[in-house]
Amino acid sequence: MAPRVTIIDIARAAGVSKSTVSIVLTGSGRVSPETADAVRAAMRDLGYVYNRGAANLRNPKSHVVGMVINDLSNPFFAELAIGIERVLRTSGYIPFMANTAESLLRQSEVVRSMREHGASGIILCPTADSTGREINELAELGMPIVLAIRRVAGARVSLVASDNRAGSAAAARHLLALGHRRIGYVGGMARMAVRQDRIAGFSEALAAASVAIDPTRMIECAPTKDAGFVAMSALLAQPNRPTAVMCFNDVVAIGAMLAITRHGLTPGVDIAVVGFDDTSEARHASPALTTVSVGAGDLGERAGQMLLRQISGAATGPETHIGEARLVVRESCGAPAQSRDVA
Amino acid sequence: MAPRVTIIDIARAAGVSKSTVSIVLTGSGRVSPETADAVRAAMRDLGYVYNRGAANLRNPKSHVVGMVINDLSNPFFAELAIGIERVLRTSGYIPFMANTAESLLRQSEVVRSMREHGASGIILCPTADSTGREINELAELGMPIVLAIRRVAGARVSLVASDNRAGSAAAARHLLALGHRRIGYVGGMARMAVRQDRIAGFSEALAAASVAIDPTRMIECAPTKDAGFVAMSALLAQPNRPTAVMCFNDVVAIGAMLAITRHGLTPGVDIAVVGFDDTSEARHASPALTTVSVGAGDLGERAGQMLLRQISGAATGPETHIGEARLVVRESCGAPAQSRDVA
DNA sequence: TCGAAAACATGAAGCGATTTAATTAGTGCT
DNA sequence: AGCACTAATTAAATCGCTTCATGTTTTCGA
Numbered sequence: 001m002a003p004r005v006t007i008i009d010i011a012r013a014a015g016v017s018k019s020t021v022s023i024v025l026t027g028s029g030r031v032s033p034e035t036a037d038a039v040r041a042a043m044r045d046l047g048y049v050y051n052r053g054a055a056n057l058r059n060p061k062s063h064v065v066g067m068v069i070n071d072l073s074n075p076f077f078a079e080l081a082i083g084i085e086r087v088l089r090t091s092g093y094i095p096f097m098a099n100t101a102e103s104l105l106r107q108s109e110v111v112r113s114m115r116e117h118g119a120s121g122i123i124l125c126p127t128a129d130s131t132g133r134e135i136n137e138l139a140e141l142g143m144p145i146v147l148a149i150r151r152v153a154g155a156r157v158s159l160v161a162s163d164n165r166a167g168s169a170a171a172a173r174h175l176l177a178l179g180h181r182r183i184g185y186v187g188g189m190a191r192m193a194v195r196q197d198r199i200a201g202f203s204e205a206l207a208a209a210s211v212a213i214d215p216t217r218m219i220e221c222a223p224t225k226d227a228g229f230v231a232m233s234a235l236l237a238q239p240n241r242p243t244a245v246m247c248f249n250d251v252v253a254i255g256a257m258l259a260i261t262r263h264g265l266t267p268g269v270d271i272a273v274v275g276f277d278d279t280s281e282a283r284h285a286s287p288a289l290t291t292v293s294v295g296a297g298d299l300g301e302r303a304g305q306m307l308l309r310q311i312s313g314a315a316t317g318p319e320t321h322i323g324e325a326r327l328v329v330r331e332s333c334g335a336p337a338q339s340r341d342v343a
Numbered sequence: 344m345a346p347r348v349t350i351i352d353i354a355r356a357a358g359v360s361k362s363t364v365s366i367v368l369t370g371s372g373r374v375s376p377e378t379a380d381a382v383r384a385a386m387r388d389l390g391y392v393y394n395r396g397a398a399n400l401r402n403p404k405s406h407v408v409g410m411v412i413n414d415l416s417n418p419f420f421a422e423l424a425i426g427i428e429r430v431l432r433t434s435g436y437i438p439f440m441a442n443t444a445e446s447l448l449r450q451s452e453v454v455r456s457m458r459e460h461g462a463s464g465i466i467l468c469p470t471a472d473s474t475g476r477e478i479n480e481l482a483e484l485g486m487p488i489v490l491a492i493r494r495v496a497g498a499r500v501s502l503v504a505s506d507n508r509a510g511s512a513a514a515a516r517h518l519l520a521l522g523h524r525r526i527g528y529v530g531g532m533a534r535m536a537v538r539q540d541r542i543a544g545f546s547e548a549l550a551a552a553s554v555a556i557d558p559t560r561m562i563e564c565a566p567t568k569d570a571g572f573v574a575m576s577a578l579l580a581q582p583n584r585p586t587a588v589m590c591f592n593d594v595v596a597i598g599a600m601l602a603i604t605r606h607g608l609t610p611g612v613d614i615a616v617v618g619f620d621d622t623s624e625a626r627h628a629s630p631a632l633t634t635v636s637v638g639a640g641d642l643g644e645r646a647g648q649m650l651l652r653q654i655s656g657a658a659t660g661p662e663t664h665i666g667e668a669r670l671v672v673r674e675s676c677g678a679p680a681q682s683r684d685v686a
Numbered sequence: 687t688c689g690a691a692a693a694c695a696t697g698a699a700g701c702g703a704t705t706t707a708a709t710t711a712g713t714g715c716t
Numbered sequence: 717a718g719c720a721c722t723a724a725t726t727a728a729a730t731c732g733c734t735t736c737a738t739g740t741t742t743t744c745g746a
Contacts, residue, residue, distance in 0.1 A: 004403070006732055017696045022734055029735095030693060047484055052459040053396030054732035057701040060347070064460075072421050082416055085442055089449070094456045096439040099428055106432070113437045116395040117407070117460065141390055225623065254627050280568065284597050286629025349702055360726045365704055373723065397702035400731040
């Protein structure tokens with residue numbers, strides 16, 4: 001292990017003081033072009049690696065921000081993360097990402113670690129079991145923070161999310177218009193605010209059509225494909241099964257469609273299925289999934305911008321952006337198979 | 344912005360010296376239980392945040408490792424990343440992830456940033472245009488590094504990848520056995536070693552069956568769904584179009600199937616399609632995609648373990664793990680639609 | 687030719703932690 | 717009581733870098 005090269009080594013090699021090297025490094029202050037070149041040459045020759053930790057010690061403004069994603073295996077969150085990265089990076093920030101896999105413990109670890117490393121802000125897609133208390137604690141300690149996608153009850157911080165209520169209501173109205181009356185809801189955990197919002201929209205639409213909700217057709221499950229499969233299978237085992245299901249999100253919907261197929265039925269023909277998110281998987285599923293598009297990448301960019309505003313101090317308090325949710329009708333509700341919106 | 348709380352504040356609050364606080368923090372040395380409790384209480388009360396940068400200054404061993412992913416929107420890499428994380432995290436390391444979106448510039452930035460932050464190792468899924476020189480430079484400077492998935496010509500570092508040659512050969516033999524003779528290859532850039540390996544297997548199988556390769560049916564394109572769509576469209580516009588195509592990976596294959604559908608043909612009936620990777624999207628595509636399974640999560644875990652060995656010094660030199668590649672036959676090659684392997 | 691203002695360069699202090707050697711207090715034994 | 721030892725605690729040096737006040741030159745108008 002070669003001993004670390006420091007600015008002192010560079011200074012010696014370039015025949016200047018370490019102050020001068022530092023000025024070249026940071027671009028603060030004036031330095032003659034020749035000197036600067038000599039310093040840069042020395043850095044190249046010696047294989048110098050800047051020590052950000054040491055720098056931040058003296059000058060505690062870092063350009064690192066953290067992105068904490070709850071489920072990277074869900075393409076929706078992957079797209080969101082990419083949108084966030086796009087914005088932050090073009091603004092000169094280095095976004096570091098971590099996946100919590102829906103574990104609150106991991107989330108705390110990761111957030112702590114990011115704070116310890118001097119992140120100047122965090123974008124958090126909270127785990128399903130996050131509470132407002134934890135999040136407020138963070139914010140109160142002066143860490144700029146933006147919640148993405150998942151509202152958390154009681155959290156008084158900035159939020160970027162989609163209009164879950166309106167989106168779900170639109171999807172439910174679509175199913176009602178197609179004549180469905182026995183409609184189930186699959187996925188999400190009851191404690192998740194997002195699920196509450198989506199179910200509120202669902203209920204609202206059903207109530208407006210004077211259709212009663214049967215609580216036995218509301219199945220909770222984790223927002224994953226496998227859990228969706230299991231939950232849908234349970235629903236299918238019930239007597240008097242629904243003719244349509246709304247799913248918490250696309251991955252649950254895809255799991256549900258799989259279960260329907262396994263049960264010897266055809267999604268879109270025997271049972272209508274609607275998802276939420278409009279991931280690329282939804283477009284390419286079989287049948288193509290009717291879903292609610294929220295623009296994952298755009299939401300990510302919004303979240304990035306919002307965080308930058310928080311960090312720069314331009315934001316006076318917590319902001320909220322609720323993105324539009326648009327129903328995208330494809331084949332999984334009985335639309336003709338020649339597809340209206342495949343790309 | 345509250346002034347930062349340091350161990351000096353903790354020391355004062357707990358009525359001890361900062362050395363004692365440090366000992367409590369690191370667990371080095373002996374300290375009486377009462378003192379330790381007092382210190383911990385003070386940390387809690389004051390909202391202390393450990394400053395890793397300062398600590399690493401004096402004691403330069405960090406538990407941070409970097410994962411650099413070339414395309415997070417490809418579910419294959421997402422699964423890989425999750426596998427890596429699983430291993431590293433259970434070994435007490437904090438993996439920070441960054442997405443390069445196939446940009447070599449971003450890759451250099453990200454790698455540099457990780458070095459500057461004192462990462463003790465890096466797992467790199469290199470961009471398509473990475474060269475051995477850059478990677479060797481990193482390694483020679485003493486940074487433990489493991490290349491994942493993508494071999495880079497000339498790089499003398501550890502590697503975890505799949506048996507691209509054998510996997511492609513098996514897929515090609517499958518197409519040949521189904522009677523196909525005009526077989527195209529879609530996707531990947533010619534400069535990518537992975538593509539070369541996969542095409543080697545493809546060529547080998549065709550040669551063994553005395554089937555000639557038509558270079559006009561070998562279409563390069565970026566490994567994305569959109570590029571696959573465009574490339575396949577070009578192939579379909581040719582006279583005497585192929586009856587089967589092997590694709591560089593699953594996302595290209597899904598794009599290709601979409602192009603086939605758009606062209607008024609049916610993938611799996613009019614044109615056989617094979618992918619590579621076996622992502623979950625392949626299983627749920629329509630028709631379900633015949634592909635080569637490489638076990639993304641497992642490869643990720645291997646890569647994580649290999650990096651840990653490099654960091655601990657247990658590895659004497661660069662290691663290589665080539666994971667098995669297994670053909671998974673589904674419907675996109677003409678198998679009956681009632682599916683053999685859907686889950 | 688002189689003095690003021692620019693333009694560069696540097697020495698020393700300090701950021702928040704770790705670490706080593708030194709100090710203090712406590713214990714058992716003769 | 718005196719001595720040897722151990723356990724608990726601490727002072728001081730140090731890690732790599734930034735910053736500010738303080739030189740040291742240069743430049744240039746009058």
